[in-house]
Amino acid sequence: YAGMIYEAGYRKQEWISVEERLPERSCECLVATNIGGIYQVSYSHRYKAFNALDTDEAKYAMLDVTHWMPLPELPKGE
Numbered sequence: 001y002a003g004m005i006y007e008a009g010y011r012k013q014e015w016i017s018v019e020e021r022l023p024e025r026s027c028e029c030l031v032a033t034n035i036g037g038i039y040q041v042s043y044s045h046r047y048k049a050f051n052a053l054d055t056d057e058a059k060y061a062m063l064d065v066t067h068w069m070p071l072p073e074l075p076k077g078e
Contacts, residue, residue, distance in 0.1 A: 015067035022048060028071050034064040040071065 015032060023029060026045045032038050041051040041063065050065045 013069050013072065015069050017067055018065055023068065023070075029068050030071060031063065031065045032067040034066050039063070043068070 023043045023045065027043050028040060029043055029050075030038060031041055031050050039051070043050050050068070051063050
């Protein structure tokens with residue numbers, strides 16, 4: 001199903017609509033845009049903006065994000 005990412009252990013993560021809620025803290029996440037692109041970007045809780053950093057000097061591109069999800073955990077080493 002295209003609306004989900006499956007992590008190790010088959011735990012699913014679903015896309016979250018930006019109209020439903022935004023991330024609760026600054027983080028890296030996956031986003032889906034209105035033109036169908038999927039990107040890994042920074043989210044700034046301070047500026048409530050995707051593809052942004054929390055610093056005043058940071059320049060960022062405004063993306064028309066429709067949905068987001070936390071990054072999946074990295075695979076564990078053997």
